[in-house]
Amino acid sequence: MLSIRNIVKQYAGHTALSDVSLDVESGQIFGLLGPNGAGKTSLIRIINQITAPDSGEVYFDGVKLNQSHIDRIGYLPEERGLYKKMEIGEQMIYLARLKGLSRDEAIKRLKYWFEKLEMQSWWNKKIEELSKGMQQKAQFVATILHEPDLIILDEPFSGFDPVNAEIIKDEILELNRKGATILFSTHRMESVEELCNSIALLNKSKKILDGKVRDIKNSYRNATYLIEYAGEKLFFDESQPFTLIEEKQTDDANIIKIKLADGASSNDILQYLIPKTSINMLQEVIPTMNEIFIEKVNQKPALS
Amino acid sequence: MNKVLLIIQREYMVRVKKKSFILMIFLVPALIVAMFGVIYLITTYSNDMNKTRTVWVMDESGVFTGKFQNKSKLAFQTVTKSLVDEKSDLRKNEDDFLLVIPTDYSKTDAVQIFSKKEANFTIAGEIEDQMNTIATGNKLVTAGIDTLKLHAIKSNISIVAKQITDKGEQDSSIGAAYGAGIAGAILVYLALFIYGAQVMRGVLEEKTSRIIEVIVSSVKPFQLMLGKIIGVGLVGLTQFILWIVLSSGVTYVAGNMLMKDKILPAKTAQMKAHQPTKIQTSPGISSAPQSPAINAYNSFKTVNFPYILGCFLFYFLSGFFLYAALFAAVGSAVDSETETQQFMFPITLPLLFTYIISFSFLINNPDSTLAIWLSEIPFTAPVAMMVRIPFGVPGWQLALSMFMMVIGFLFTTWVAARIYRVGILMYGKKASYKELAKWFFYKE
Numbered sequence: 090m091l092s093i094r095n096i097v098k099q100y101a102g103h104t105a106l107s108d109v110s111l112d113v114e115s116g117q118i119f120g121l122l123g124p125n126g127a128g129k130t131s132l133i134r135i136i137n138q139i140t141a142p143d144s145g146e147v148y149f150d151g152v153k154l155n156q157s158h159i160d161r162i163g164y165l166p167e168e169r170g171l172y173k174k175m176e177i178g179e180q181m182i183y184l185a186r187l188k189g190l191s192r193d194e195a196i197k198r199l200k201y202w203f204e205k206l207e208m209q210s211w212w213n214k215k216i217e218e219l220s221k222g223m224q225q226k227a228q229f230v231a232t233i234l235h236e237p238d239l240i241i242l243d244e245p246f247s248g249f250d251p252v253n254a255e256i257i258k259d260e261i262l263e264l265n266r267k268g269a270t271i272l273f274s275t276h277r278m279e280s281v282e283e284l285c286n287s288i289a290l291l292n293k294s295k296k297i298l299d300g301k302v303r304d305i306k307n308s309y310r311n312a313t314y315l316i317e318y319a320g321e322k323l324f325f326d327e328s329q330p331f332t333l334i335e336e337k338q339t340d341d342a343n344i345i346k347i348k349l350a351d352g353a354s355s356n357d358i359l360q361y362l363i364p365k366t367s368i369n370m371l372q373e374v375i376p377t378m379n380e381i382f383i384e385k386v387n388q389k390p391a392l393s
Numbered sequence: 394m395n396k397v398l399l400i401i402q403r404e405y406m407v408r409v410k411k412k413s414f415i416l417m418i419f420l421v422p423a424l425i426v427a428m429f430g431v432i433y434l435i436t437t438y439s440n441d442m443n444k445t446r447t448v449w450v451m452d453e454s455g456v457f458t459g460k461f462q463n464k465s466k467l468a469f470q471t472v473t474k475s476l477v478d479e480k481s482d483l484r485k486n487e488d489d490f491l492l493v494i495p496t497d498y499s500k501t502d503a504v505q506i507f508s509k510k511e512a513n514f515t516i517a518g519e520i521e522d523q524m525n526t527i528a529t530g531n532k533l534v535t536a537g538i539d540t541l542k543l544h545a546i547k548s549n550i551s552i553v554a555k556q557i558t559d560k561g562e563q564d565s566s567i568g569a570a571y572g573a574g575i576a577g578a579i580l581v582y583l584a585l586f587i588y589g590a591q592v593m594r595g596v597l598e599e600k601t602s603r604i605i606e607v608i609v610s611s612v613k614p615f616q617l618m619l620g621k622i623i624g625v626g627l628v629g630l631t632q633f634i635l636w637i638v639l640s641s642g643v644t645y646v647a648g649n650m651l652m653k654d655k656i657l658p659a660k661t662a663q664m665k666a667h668q669p670t671k672i673q674t675s676p677g678i679s680s681a682p683q684s685p686a687i688n689a690y691n692s693f694k695t696v697n698f699p700y701i702l703g704c705f706l707f708y709f710l711s712g713f714f715l716y717a718a719l720f721a722a723v724g725s726a727v728d729s730e731t732e733t734q735q736f737m738f739p740i741t742l743p744l745l746f747t748y749i750i751s752f753s754f755l756i757n758n759p760d761s762t763l764a765i766w767l768s769e770i771p772f773t774a775p776v777a778m779m780v781r782i783p784f785g786v787p788g789w790q791l792a793l794s795m796f797m798m799v800i801g802f803l804f805t806t807w808v809a810a811r812i813y814r815v816g817i818l819m820y821g822k823k824a825s826y827k828e829l830a831k832w833f834f835y836k837e
Contacts, residue, residue, distance in 0.1 A: 137610040164606075168603040168820070170602035170604040172598070183403050228607075
């Protein structure tokens, strides 16, 4: 769908993107992650052809990005905004027509979406009369009205209450099911794990990690397990197939965090522990995206 | 291009639908109606003043009898009745005067004038002048000086301005050219500012509301800027065309009512009224004086309005494109309206300078070298040329100036667009001139 090749973008005094390459496959939900100032917005602006890269190319469905692609992309910027004094219906039509829809088609689709998201009564309201959440909803509709193949969402859930965030999330998933590729940028890692198939992590203008979420998480597994057992506190010597990392005692249980010895499996732990105590829980500790994110970002650049 | 049309349409409709726009459309014709109302009141009042008032002269000295000259507003009659009867008559004819001249008239305060209404200065002054002339004449005669010769020696010169044009000599009215020049300059100046500022505010609105990012993901920044400028320009054009149409309609109707019914007949009636009572017409005294309203109306007609309006529309539009582009760049560079000042001032300085000197220098020296230069430089031409046009501008100067205007706005649009495309996406960065220069040289 989208292939980004060796993008370099420099602004006077600093580099926003240095040699960034990544691929977004068709039908994916792709998460573009990174701390503030990492270059996410610069990259998104380049994909939207708002700015041009100093060097490097972007291919859209194998074709070098050009003006004809504009109508196939829907963009919800992080900083939302609409014309305050303009009526919402007219404004939506205007934005849709800028994306190449005819007036009639725009009205037809708007009716559908306004009904779906329960916004019918807003049609003649001015933006300034709407609450912030309502404005966000309207802007989301404006983003997807022209049924783009690629939907770029910059922090789509910021500004929504949990109920509306859920509605929007469902809509995003439905659009994705219907075939739209979604590229979204966020710092909210829980939504990444929930939604994204693939991610790319940007830091200080460089891509430091990318791939499928599952693969990344697998690669960050380090054979760490969390075990909760009942009864007397156990004492470990060197005979067990793991090393103890952490030990904690609660009112009726003991929790230990262990690292598996080389060549051992989780079954070995059970075999070792079952005769000694009653096990409440055994869980592999897989790092969350959040932890991976923090770990990667905090790594010294020299190491990577 | 289709998208530019969409943008123009939106910018236009949003502004035209505003209540303030509709209000302004009708405000100006309403002001013109009010102006005619005032003229109407003044003429009715002055018609009242213009009434011929009779002065009954009771000349005990015999020096003045029959020597008073009738004026447009004053008729002199010799009394026939006694002083007491005349005084009681005076109570009935409230517009009349009774002038009593005793034998020793030269004494201070000896001559008296009676009336029901208070005699105004002009009338008292007129009578005083006449009496002095007559008395002086008498003394001259007594002294043996030929008054006829004296009259012949006295000069009475009045100037009629004629302008040599291609069509031959033409009555020109300096006053009307003054008026048209100043009015044109003020209108162009205000229009450039008002509509230029609208463009700036529009850009700023898009930037501060952050909608800009959505829009520029659909259209190129240049298309947006162009659409906005043209849209606002069309709003200005609509406003002016509606003003011109409505105002000329109002002027035509009101003018017909006023000029025909009130002033013109009043004037002819006056002339007819005192023609027979004229006792003598002496050389040097011109025919019936015209009321100032007629003068203004007539000299108004010497101004070539279609030509001036055509030039006005050209200079408004080209000047607007020139400045609006710069205003748009300013709007894109800042984050709030308060920050615009530092950039607005230098941009508007040439215009402001021309505007200020147009009332003092340009209007009095419309053909001076400075005036010619100012009317050729695109930044100052809209105001300077509007001042000059009513006085007549050589064709080549006008053509060159118009050509320069087109070059000028193409140039400013190009410069502004380069700053604009970067500026609209820069949030929270304090823009300095150095910064703007950097933006200008940014690659795409």
